[in-house]
Amino acid sequence: MKKYHTHLPDILERYYVYEAGSGHCIEVLTIGDSLKVSGMNSEYVSDLLVPCPVITVLKGYKIVKCKDGQEFVVSEVAEYNDELGLITDPNDEEF
Numbered sequence: 001m002k003k004y005h006t007h008l009p010d011i012l013e014r015y016y017v018y019e020a021g022s023g024h025c026i027e028v029l030t031i032g033d034s035l036k037v038s039g040m041n042s043e044y045v046s047d048l049l050v051p052c053p054v055i056t057v058l059k060g061y062k063i064v065k066c067k068d069g070q071e072f073v074v075s076e077v078a079e080y081n082d083e084l085g086l087i088t089d090p091n092d093e094e095f
Contacts, residue, residue, distance in 0.1 A: 004054060011063055015073050017051055023095040025051035026061075028073045030080040034064050042070035050085070052078050055092035 002018035008026075015027040027049035029037065037045050045066045052075045060076035079087045 008054070011071060011073060012054070012057065012061075015049070016054070019051055022051045022053070023093050024054045026054055026057045026073055026075075028052045028057060028061070028075040028078070029064065030078070030086065031074060031076065032080060034062075034072075034074040037064055037066045037072060040066050041068050042066050042072075045070070045072055050080075052086055053088055053092040053094065055094065056088045059092075 002024070004016055004024050008016060012026050017025050017027055019025060029045070029048055030050065033048045049072070056078050057073065057075050062074050062076060063071050064074055065071050077088075081087055
């Protein structure tokens, strides 16, 4: 399993992934999905996570809690488009 090249805060480390097509990422909720999670259990919230470049997340994120208390990361920088998916700066991608 690949590791990120610098230390990440514990909450970001928990959701860190490396994907061949996306590179170093943090699984995040979109801002729109984050508004729904307070009434949901974590097993359902996990289905909403999308990979977002680490650099994008580090530019601005917040933590939200779901109904059972589990914490999730929300990217405040990445935008979501129903047709295109998560939109981030291509310069933020790291492989």
